[in-house]
Amino acid sequence: MHFGLGIDAGGTYTDAVLIRGSDGAIVDSKKAFTTYPDLQEGIKNVLDSLDQELLKNVNLVSVSTTLSTNSLLEGTGTSVALIIIGEKPAQTEFPSEYMICVQGGHDTRGDQFSELDVGAVEDFIRSTKRQVSAYAVSGYFGVRNPEHELQVKEIITNMTEMPVVCGHELSQELGAYERAVTAILNAQLIPITHQFVSSVVKDVRERGIDARLLMLKCDGSVYNIEDALEKPIETIFSGPAASLLGASYLSKMETCAVIDIGGTSTDVSMIHNGVPEISSSGAVVGGWKTRVRAMKMETSATGGDSHIWVQDSQVHVGPRRVLPLCVASTMYPDLLNKLKRNRVVSRNLMDENFQPTKFFVRTAYEAFDLKADARRLLSMIGSEPVSVSEINSALRKNIPSDVLNSLIQKRLVQGIGFTPTDALHVLGIYDKWNVQASEIGAMNLARYTTKGKYDLCTYVRELVAKNMAADLMSYILPHHPPEMIADLLDNEYPAKFKVELPVVLLGGPSRAYDSELSSLIDAEVVVPEFADVGNAVGALAGKGVKRIEIMIRPASLENPDEDFLVFSPVSRERFKSYGDAVEFATNVGNELVLDYEMRCGILKQDTKVTVSKKTVSPDNWSHPPLETKVIVVGIGNPMMILKE
Numbered sequence: 001m002h003f004g005l006g007i008d009a010g011g012t013y014t015d016a017v018l019i020r021g022s023d024g025a026i027v028d029s030k031k032a033f034t035t036y037p038d039l040q041e042g043i044k045n046v047l048d049s050l051d052q053e054l055l056k057n058v059n060l061v062s063v064s065t066t067l068s069t070n071s072l073l074e075g076t077g078t079s080v081a082l083i084i085i086g087e088k089p090a091q092t093e094f095p096s097e098y099m100i101c102v103q104g105g106h107d108t109r110g111d112q113f114s115e116l117d118v119g120a121v122e123d124f125i126r127s128t129k130r131q132v133s134a135y136a137v138s139g140y141f142g143v144r145n146p147e148h149e150l151q152v153k154e155i156i157t158n159m160t161e162m163p164v165v166c167g168h169e170l171s172q173e174l175g176a177y178e179r180a181v182t183a184i185l186n187a188q189l190i191p192i193t194h195q196f197v198s199s200v201v202k203d204v205r206e207r208g209i210d211a212r213l214l215m216l217k218c219d220g221s222v223y224n225i226e227d228a229l230e231k232p233i234e235t236i237f238s239g240p241a242a243s244l245l246g247a248s249y250l251s252k253m254e255t256c257a258v259i260d261i262g263g264t265s266t267d268v269s270m271i272h273n274g275v276p277e278i279s280s281s282g283a284v285v286g287g288w289k290t291r292v293r294a295m296k297m298e299t300s301a302t303g304g305d306s307h308i309w310v311q312d313s314q315v316h317v318g319p320r321r322v323l324p325l326c327v328a329s330t331m332y333p334d335l336l337n338k339l340k341r342n343r344v345v346s347r348n349l350m351d352e353n354f355q356p357t358k359f360f361v362r363t364a365y366e367a368f369d370l371k372a373d374a375r376r377l378l379s380m381i382g383s384e385p386v387s388v389s390e391i392n393s394a395l396r397k398n399i400p401s402d403v404l405n406s407l408i409q410k411r412l413v414q415g416i417g418f419t420p421t422d423a424l425h426v427l428g429i430y431d432k433w434n435v436q437a438s439e440i441g442a443m444n445l446a447r448y449t450t451k452g453k454y455d456l457c458t459y460v461r462e463l464v465a466k467n468m469a470a471d472l473m474s475y476i477l478p479h480h481p482p483e484m485i486a487d488l489l490d491n492e493y494p495a496k497f498k499v500e501l502p503v504v505l506l507g508g509p510s511r512a513y514d515s516e517l518s519s520l521i522d523a524e525v526v527v528p529e530f531a532d533v534g535n536a537v538g539a540l541a542g543k544g545v546k547r548i549e550i551m552i553r554p555a556s557l558e559n560p561d562e563d564f565l566v567f568s569p570v571s572r573e574r575f576k577s578y579g580d581a582v583e584f585a586t587n588v589g590n591e592l593v594l595d596y597e598m599r600c601g602i603l604k605q606d607t608k609v610t611v612s613k614k615t616v617s618p619d620n621w622s623h624p625p626l627e628t629k630v631i632v633v634g635i636g637n638p639m640m641i642l643k644e
Contacts, residue, residue: 001020001021001022001057002021002057002058002059002060002641003018003019003020003021003027003054003055003057003058003059004018004019004021004058004059004060004061004062004540004639004641005017005018005050005055005058005060005061005062005204005209005211005540006019006061006062006063006064006536006537006538006539006540007043007046007047007061007062007063007064007200007536007539008063008064008065008239008242008533008535008536008538008539009034009039009042009043009063009064009065009196010034010065010239010262010263010264010535011034011262011263011264011265011321012033012034012262012263012264012303012304012305012321013031013032013033013034013263013508014031014032014033014034014039014042014043014045014046015029015030015031015046015532015533015535015536016029016030016031016046016047016049016050016533016536017029017530017533017536017537017540018050018051018054018055018058019537019540019639021639021641024639026530026537027051027054028050028051028054029530029532029533029536030046030049030050030533031046031508031532031533032045032046032049033045036363036364036365036411037363037364037365037411038199038364039195039196039199040199040202040203043199043200043203044203047203047204047207055207055209056207056208056209058209058211059210059211059212059641060211060212060214060540060601060638060639060641061200061204061209061211061212061213061214062213062214062215062216062222062539062540062542062638063197063200063213063214063215063216063225063539064215064216064238064239064241064242064535064536064538064539065196065238065239079097079098079131079132079133079134079188080096080098080132080133080134080135080136080184080187080188081096081098081099081100081124081125081128081131081132081134081135081136082094082096082098082099082100082135082136082137082138082180082183082184083099083100083102083121083124083135083136083137083138083152084099084100084101084102084138084139084140084176084180085101085102085103085104085105085116085137085138085139085140085148085149085152086101086103086104086105086106086113086114086139086140086141086148087105087140087176088101089176089177089180094180094181094184096136096184098128098131098132100120100124102116102117102120102121102124103115103116103117103120104116104117104139104140104148105139105140105141105148106139106140106141106144106145106147106148107141107144108141108144109144109553109555109565110141110144110145110565110567110572111145112145112147112148113140113141116148116151116152118151118155121152121155122155122159125155125156125159125160126159129159129160129162132162133162133163133191134162134163134164134165134187134188134190134191135156135160135162135163135164135165135187136164136165136166136167136180136183136184136186136187137149137152137153137156137164137165137166137167137183138166138167138176138179138180138183139152139166139167139168140176141176144567144572145567145572146166146168146571147572149166149167149168150166152164152166153166163187163190163191164187165183165184165186165187165190166183167179167180167182167183168569193228197215197225197228200213200225201213201225212600212601212638212641213225214542214600214601214638215227215228215238216238216241216242216245216538216539216542217238217241217542218238218240218241218295219241219276219278219295219545220241220244220245220275220276220295220542220543220545221542221543221544221545221546222542222543222544222600222638223544223596223599223600224599224600226599227599239262239267239535240260240267240269240295240297240299241276241295241538241542242534242535242536242537242538242539242542243258243260243267243269243506243534243535243538244258244260244269244270244271244276244295244538245271245276245537245538245539245541245542246506246533246534246535246536246537246538246539246541247260247271247504247506247528247534247538248271248274248504248541249537249538249541250504250506250528250529250530250531250534250537251502251504251526251528253502253504253526254271254272254273254274255271255272255273255501255502256270256271256501256502256503256504256526257269257270257472257475257476257499257501257502257503257504258270258271258503258504258505258506259468259471259472259503259504259505259506259510259517260506260507260534260535261303261304261468261505261506261507261508261509261510261513262303262304262507263303263304263305263321263508264301264303264305264306264321265299265300265301265302265303266299266300266302266303266467266468266471267297267298267299268297268298268299268468268471268472268474268475269295269296269297269298269475270296270475270476270501276295277295277296278295278296296475297475298471298472298474298475299471300467300470300471301318301319301320302317302318302319302420302464302467302468302471303318303321303420304324304419304420304421304507304508304509305321305322305323305324305419305420305421306318306319306320306321306322306419306420306464307320307321307322307352307358307415307417307418307419308417308418308419308420308422308423308445308460309350309351309352309355309358309417309418309445310350310355310445310448310449311350311351311352312347313448313449313450315449315456315459315460315463316352317420317460317463317464317467320352320408320415321415322358322414322415322416322417322419323414323415323416323417324416324417324418324419324421324422324433324438325339325357325416325417325418325419325422325434325437325438325440325441326421326422326425326432326433326434326435326437326438327421327433327434328359328385328416328437329433329434329436329437330433330434332361332384332385332416334384334385335359335385335416335437336434336436336437336440338359338385338387339357339437339440339441339444340440342356342357342387342389342444343389344356345389345448347448349398350448351401352401353388353401353404353405353415354388354389354401355388355417355418355445356444356445356447356448357417357418357441357444357445358387358388358415358416358417359385359386359387359415359416359417360381360385360386360387360388360404360413360414360415360416361381361382361383361384361385361386361413361414361416362378362381362382362383362412362413362414363411363412363413363414365410365411365412367410367412373400373403374403374406374407376395377391377395377399377403377404377407378407378412378413380394380395381407381413385416388404417441418438418441418442418445420460420461420464420509421433421438421509422437422438422441422442422457423438423442423456423457423458423460423461424457424461424509424512425438425439426438426439426442426453426454426457427454427457427458427461429461429512430509430512439453442454442456442457461512461513461516462516464513464516465513465516465517465519465520466486466489466490466520468513468517469489469497469517469520469521470482470485470486470489472499472503472521473485473489473497473521476499489520496520496521496522497520497521497522497523498521498522498523499521499522499523501523502523502524502525502526503517503521503523503524503525503526504526504527504528505517505525505526505527505531506531506532506534506535507531507532507534508532510527510531510532511527511531514527540638540639541639542638543635543636543637543638544596544597544600544602544607544634544635544636544637544638545633545634545635546592546593546596546597546633546634547631547632547633548568548569548588548589548592548593548631548632548633549629549630549631550566550567550568550569550585550588550589550629550630550632551566551567551627551628551629551630552564552565552566552567552578552581552582552585552625552627552628552629552630553565553567553626553627553628554623554624554626555574560623560624560626561578561623561624562576562577563575563576564576564577564578564580564581564624565581566581566584566585568585568588568589569592570588570592578624581628582613582628582630585628585630586611586630586632589611589630589631589632590609590611590632592632593607593609593632593633593634594607594609594634596634597634597636600636600638601638601641602636602637602638602640602641603636603640606636606637606640607634607635607636608634608635608636609632609633609634610632610633611630611631611632611633612630612631612633613628613629613630613631614628614629614631615627615628615629616628
C-alpha cells in the first residue's frame with residue numbers, strides 16, 4: 001500500500017500529513033516549529049514525529065511554503081543584476097541595484113530590431129559578477145523571439161556559471177516591464193528556494209524514501225521539484241494555494257470560501273467547482289507587479305502570533321509576528337519570572353516595542369552592514385529574553401525605536417510578546433502551552449487599558465474575528481470601501497452580511513473563532529477535521545495543470561493567405577500555409593503539456609488534454625485569421641501515483 005506525504009513550511013509551523021492512496025484517508029499528521037535560518041531542523045522534527053513504518057511506503061511527496069513570499073516581502077532575496085535588451089521600459093524603478101540596457105531586441109513579428117551589443121553585455125558582466133549572485137535578462141519583444149535573451153544567457157553562463165533567468169521562460173505575455181521584474185524576483189529566489197528544496201530532498205532521501213517530489217505553485221497546480229529550482233517565482237503564495245485546496249479536500253466541498261488563520265497572517269480565498277479563483281492580472285509581491293498567474297486572495301497581517309500591544313489605552317493587533325508568551329516560556333524557563341517582576345512602563349513612552357509584555361532574543365542569522373548604534377544594541381541582546389527597559393538601563397539611555405526595528409526587519413532579533421494565542425489560553429479555549437505565562441501577560445497588559453484581564457482577552461478574540469470577517473467581505477465585495485464594511489461589522493445595526501456559500505476555516509486556532517465569525521456574518525461556517533494541518537493536505541491535493549498558448553499571425557498583410565509566423569515558448573517558426581502553422585502549434589503545445597505532466601509523474605493515459613482556438617479577424621475578412629491563439633491545456637492528478 002502506498003502513501004502520499006504532504007509538507008507545508010509556514011512562518012511559524014512546518015506541518016506534515018500522510019494520506020493513504022487506496023481511499024484518500026489521512027492516517028497521520030504532525031506539526032513542528034519552523035526553524036530559522038536552517039529549515040532542515042524543522043523538517044526533520046516534523047518527519048521524525050510521523051509513523052516511521054508508514055513513511056517507508058511513501059511514493060509521492062508534495063510541498064508548499066510561504067518562504068518565497070516572506071523573502072520578497074522582507075527584502076531578503078539574493079542580489080541580482082538585470083540586463084535589458086533593446087528599448088528600455090518607461091518605468092524606471094526595478095527591484096535591482098545593478099542594471100544596464102544594451103542594444104538589440106526584436107519587433108512585433110520577431111524579426112531582429114537591431115544587432116545585440118555583445119561587447120556591452122560582456123563589460124557589464126565583468127563589472128558586476130563579484131557583487132551579485134544571479135542575473136535576469138529581458139529582451140524587447142523577447143516573447144516573439146527569444147534569440148537575444150538566450151544568447152545573453154549563454155554569455156553569462158560561460159563567464160560566471162551563475163544562475164540566469166530569461167523573461168520569456170516565465171511568461172509569454174507582452175509587458176516588458178512586468179516581465180523584467182518577474183525575471184529579477186525569480187533570480188532572487190533561486191538560492192533561497194534551493195536551500196528549502198535541498199532540505200526536503202536531503203531529509204526524504206536519507207530516510208530511504210524513493211518518491212516522486214513535487215511542489216505546489218501559487219495557482220494551485222503542482223510542478224516537478226527540479227522545475228521549482230528554475231522557476232521559484234511560481235511558489236509565491238503557494239501557502240495560501242495549499243490552504244484553499246486543503247480546505248476543499250477536507251470539507252469535501254467543491255465550492256466554498258476559505259479563511260486560513262496562520263501564525264503570521266490570515267488569508268481569504270475562494271474555490272468554484274474545484275478550481276481556485278485566479279487573479280485576472282499578475283501577482284503583486286512587495287509592491288512589484290509580476291506576470292505570475294496566482295490565486296486571487298485577501299491577506300491581512302492578523303494571525304495567531306500577531307503582537308498585541310497597547311498605546312494610549314488602545315489595543316492594537318500586529319502587524320508584526322512575535323513568539324507567544326505561552327510558547328516562549330517553555331523555551332526560556334526564566335521568562336516567567338521576568339514577567340512577574342517586569343517593571344512599570346511609562347505610558348507616554350509606550351510603542352510597539354516598549355511594552356510590559358515585550359521581550360527580545362538574538363537569532364542565528366548572521367549580522368552584516370550594521371551601523372555603530374545597531375551593532376551596540378545587538379550586543380545587548382543575547383540568547384535569553386531581554387526587555388527594552390533592561391536595555392535602556394544597561395545603556396543608560398532610551399534606545400531609538402527605529403534602530404530596534406531595523407534589527408527586527410533583518411531577522412537578527414526575534415520578538416516575544418502577548419498574542420491572540422495567549423488570549424485563547426487565558427480564556428480556557430486553548431491550553432497547549434504555558435497558561436500561567438499568558439495570564440500574567442494579560443494582567444500586565446490590562447493595567448494600561450480600561451479592561452480587566454478576561455475582558456481584554458475576550459476583546460482580542462472579538463477583534464481577530466472582526467478582522468477575519470472584514471477580510472472575507474472585502475474579498476467578496478472588492479468594489480466596496482473597507483470603511484463601509486468595517487462600520488457594519490463594528491456597530492450594532494439590525495442587519496448583517498449574508499454569505500451564500502459555505503465558509504471553511506483552517507489553522508490551529510480555527511475552532512476558537514467559528515462561533516465568533518458566525519455571530520458577525522450570516523453564513524455556514526465549517527471547521528473540518530485536520531483543519532490545523534490543512535495546508536499540508538492541500539500540498540498533496542494540487543493537480544498537474546499546464547496551459548500553453550501559441551500565437552499565429554500572417555507574416556505580411558500584403559499576402560495574408562501565405563507565409564505565417566508561429567510564436568511558441570521555445571521558438572519562432574515560419575510556415576507557408578495556415579493549416580501547417582496550426583498543426584505545428586497544436587503538436588508543440590501537446591509535447592510541452594505532456595512533458596510537463598511526465599515530469600510530475602503523471603502518465604500520458606492519465607492526462608486529459610484539450611485544445612482550443614481563439615481567432616481575431618475584421619468584418620468581411622475572407623483570409624485566414626489576423627491572429628490565432630492555439631491553447632493547449634493538460635490536467636493530470638498526481639494522486640494517481642499512489643494507486644500504482
